[in-house]
Amino acid sequence: MRLNTLTMSAFGPYAGEQTIDFRRFGTNGLYLVSGDTGAGKTTIFDAIVYGLYGSVSGDVRETSMLRSRYADDRTPTFVKLTFEVNGQTYHVLRGPEYERPKARGTGTTKQKALCELTFEDGRPPVTKAALVNSAIEEALGLTRDQFKQVSMIAQGDFLKVLLAKTDERTRILRSLFHTDRYRRLQEEINEEANAQKSALLERERRLQEKIGQLETFPADERFELEALVRFLDEETKACHTKRDALDAAQKACDAKRIQLGKWNEQSKKVQAQQQARQQLDEANARLAVLEQERQTLALRQARYGTWIEERSALSQALEQARRRKQTEESYQNARKKRKALEQALESEKARVATLQVEIDQLQTEEGDERTLALELEKWQEQAGARQKIEALKAEQAERSRALSEAKQRYEQTRTDYEAAQAKAARIELAYYDSQAGWLAKRLEDGRPCPVCGALDHPHPAALCAQAATKEDVEQARQAAQRIRKALETEANACLRLEEAGAHAQTELDGLEKKTPPRASIEEQLARLRTRQKTLVERTRRLEAARQTLQEAVGRLAAKEDEWRTCREQEIEWRTTWQALGSATDDEAALKARQETLEAQIETFEQHRKRVDEEWLAQQTRRAEYQALAQESLNAPADLDRQIEALRDFIQMEQTRLDVEKKEQADRLYALEHDQKVGLQIEREQKETEAQRMALSELKNLADTLNGKLGGQYKIGLETYVQMAYFDEVLARANVRLMQMSEGHYELIRYQAGNRQSQTGLDLGVIDHYNGTKRSVRTLSGGESFEASLALALGLADTIGAMNGGVFCETMFIDEGFGTLDDQTLGHAIDMLAQLAAHKSVGIISHVAALKERIDAQIVVEKRQAGGAFAKTIV
Structure with missing residues (x-):
């Protein structure tokens, strides 16, 4: 990736629009980004990272803080970056979301974020942030963190890497090479081993609990599964033998019980025959009495027919009297209701007239x-x-x-x-x-x-x-x-x-x-509100009167309909009443005679029903008693004594059997319980042994991955992987370090002599002038700078190689040159100049000596009122 141009507007310390043309430095070469501390040198790299990935380079800067505090309200905040990858040119425009004053009125409004990626090969532009990020990562082959590691070298960070101990260097390299997954694998395997150990202890505890649950087996200090199996087999055979004997004794007792049942049935039949002969005599006597009562009822049957005819005539006479009385009452009620309705009609008519007068008066008072x-x-x-x-x-x-x-x-x-x-x-x-x-x-x-x-x-x-x-x-x-x-x-x-x-x-x-003045306004408002209140009250009264009138008219119409209906009912009831004529019989006397007849009829019918039902029942009983009394029974004379003796024997035998069955059942239950527990113990023993073997293998693996094997250096899996990465970084770094130190120093990784602490990433140097090896902490300030710079460049080369050989043609080196003497500074510049033969290298520094040695510069000036300003010198 090669930078072409960078435009910043109201970004960081840059108040206005600032454009930097990197093409002026050529396709490769060395240039200096200089200026006072805090002027805005590192902000240039921040803008490049923001343009590419939508976030700045540092961890302490947030996207919401990007807008310049020096910019006026009309200047928008954005970054426009043009770069080339494999001969293709890309243009990316980004702007953060921020609050700005409204164009009209007071207050602020939210300026929406900008994001657009355009191409020069005819492809349509991309405007969604996620798609833009994906397209740029695909084109560069680097994520944001990887781009920072390859293109931005901060000397302070790599000096920490240089002087760190193994534990601290492990954490640093973890973030650089993303070895977290190996550390997580170590932790997961170790946690799994600890969990399996706890599970094994729990399983052994449950096994001992199962052995303690045995009820029939005599447990001792040393438990053997084979002894338990033999004991349970012997007990099972003994229980089966005892069970067969008890079953035979129970069958014999059940046969005795069947014989006792037969004798009890024969004894009941003898008692029933004796009782039937006595009840047969009683039934014959009662039938004779009932026969006389039936003859008496037959003589009174004719009188019963006369009572029935008289009751029918009385019912017709009572019905005629009741109808005439009810008709007369209905006629009188209708007449009273009609008169009441006539009075209500007159009242409603007067109410309607009064309301109409009130409405006419209110309508004459309407206003505008x-x-x-x-x-x-x-x-x-x-x-x-x-x-x-x-x-x-x-x-x-x-x-x-x-x-x-x-x-x-x-x-x-x-x-x-x-x-x-x-x-x-x-x-x-x-x-x-x-x-x-x-x-x-x-x-x-x-x-x-x-x-x-x-x-x-x-x-x-x-x-x-x-x-x-x-x-x-x-x-x-x-x-x-x-x-x-x-x-x-x-x-x-x-x-x-x-x-x-x-x-x-x-x-x-x-x-x-x-x-106008407040007093004039309030006076006019008071006058108008008083008038408005009067008009509102008049309107309310008019509407209420109209509503009341409508209701009164409705009630008047309903009353008139009700009066007409009532008048028609009155005429109808009077006509019916007159048609029924006058009553000729005394209703009270008719009711008294009717009640007497009803009592006589009911008494006769109940008497006849009772006699007939009892006569039929006695006939049925006499037939049953005759059949039972004539039945022939062969029973011994001492049957009751034999029944009592057999009952006592059965009771004693059954009691003995119940006791022995209870003991046998308890023994069988305990035996079955121990058989189930024995199977569980056998299964638990097998699973415990299998788990013990698996835990041994897992524990060995966990100790190996976490560097805990006895007699070995404590090198964990993550450290082992980092050693491979670190060796590659050191090989690339030593090419630069040997050049800068004129063959004096070479970085090496060595094992610590103490096997009780973590090791594997300890860093030292070989002094080729005297052939000794010593710690990197013994290097002077200038020598430490050379080593850390070489380490940083080696890391950048390694990360580029790890990402498919990605070649980034732009690199920035931030500070670190202020502590160097002239000779060391010269070596560093010579090495960077060689590096710049293949890419564009920008040094971010305010060291004055660099200004004298590097002609191509971006000078960042800090202005009192207008923020920062960058100018290019070639």
Whole structure:
């Protein structure tokens, strides 16, 4: 991938639109991105990563914080990037979502995010963020993290990799080479082994519980499954023998019980025959009495027929009397109801007339309600305008107070900024005054002076009392810079308050000119509301009267219909009553005679029914008793004594059998229980042994993967995989390190001598000048820079090779050159220049010596009011 152009608008510290043309540096070469600390050098790489992947390069910057605080409201925030991959040109445009002031009115609105990828080969553009990201990753062959590792080398990060111990380096390489899956595999296997161990212990505990549940088997300290099987077989045979004997005894007892049943039936028949002979005599006597009663009833049958005829005639006479009485009552009720309805009709007619008069009076008082509504609406709008005027006056007062406070804060911040600038100037002057003393502190006998080259240093310069370090200078500058940013914020706040106050005052003056005084408005509103209330009350009364009239007319019509119906019913009942004529019999006497006849008829019928039913029943019983009394029975004289003796024998025998069956059942239940438990014990033993063997294999695997084998170096699976990656990185890094150190140093990986702690990624160097091996922590500052830079470049090459040989033609190296002497800096630049023969390499640094050695530059300037500005020097 090769960069062509980068355009930033209101992005980070860049307030306006800024375009960087990387094509001016050629297809390959070395160029410098320089400028003061915080000016916006790294922001260029942030913009490139944001354009490609939609997020910035650092972990502390969020997409929502990308809009420049120096930009005005009309300048949009976006990044436009043009790059080439395999001869194809891509144009990507992205802009974050942010809040901006509304174009009209007050308040803010949300500016939607932008995302568009266009091509020069005729393909349609892509506008969805997910599709754009996918297309760019497919074209580059790198994810965001991989692109950062290949294209952006931050020296501080790789110095940590260089000086870290095995445990810390494991965590760093895990994020670089994504070896988490190997660590998770170690943990999962180890957790599985621990879980299997716990499961085995639980299974052994359950096995002992099963052995303790045996009821018939005599358990001892040493349990053997074969002994349990033999014992259960013997007990089973004994139980079967006992069961056969009990079954035979039970059959003999059941035969005795059948014989007892037969004797009981014969004894019952003898008793029943004796009782039947006695009951036969009683039935004959009762039949004789019933025969006499039947003859008496036959003589009274003729009188019963006379009672029936008389009852029919009485019923007809009573029905005639009841009908005439009911008809007369209905006629009188209809007559009374008609008269009541005539009075109600007169009342309703009077009510209707009164309501009609009231409605006529209210209709003569109607006025023009629409004119009143329009006039009321006009004065309500004037009242709203007056309220808005008062609200604007209150806002102006509050805004004036806020402006006064903002001006006070601005003056105080301006004083603080002037003081901080003066302090930073004093510290910087002290730093330059003390440089000779700092150089003298680093002199060592036998090593050449970086100024004069002498090997002896008899009179080194002393460090003055007011000496200041470079860090002191940088901290003072940063403190002044923070106060300057606060000063700009205060100035912008004052300007916004003044502009808002002027705009509000213009609007207030316009409203005052066209709005009447509040007293006049309130007087007009009160007059109109009083008139409106009167019209509303009249309308309500008119509608109520109309509704009441409608209801009264409906009631009057209903009353008239009801009166006509009642009048027709009255005529009908009077005609019917007159047609029935007058009553000739006494109704009370008829009822009394009817009740007497009913009692006589019911008494005769009940007597006849009882005699007939009892006579038939006695006939049936006499036939049954005769048959039973004549039956022939052969029974011994002492049958009852024999029955009693046999019953006692059966009871004693059954009691004995029940006891023995209960004991046998308990024995069988316990035996069956032990047989089931025995099968479970056998199964548990087999499964326990199988699980014990599986756990042994799993534990050996877990110890191997986690580096816990006895007598071996503690190298886990993840570390083992990282060793392979690390060896490849070191092989590529040593090519650069040998060049920069002129064959002096070579990075190596070695095993620690202690087998009690994790090892495998310890890093050292071979000093080829004296043939010794030592820790990388013994390297000087410049040597550590060379080693970390070589390590970073080796890692970039390795990651590119891991991703299918992806060749990224653009690389940035961020800082790390400030601690180098001239010779080391020269070696580093020479090596980077060789690297730049095949790709474009940008060094992000503010070191002055680099400006003298590298002609092609992007200079980032920090302006007081307009944010950052980048210019290209070729």
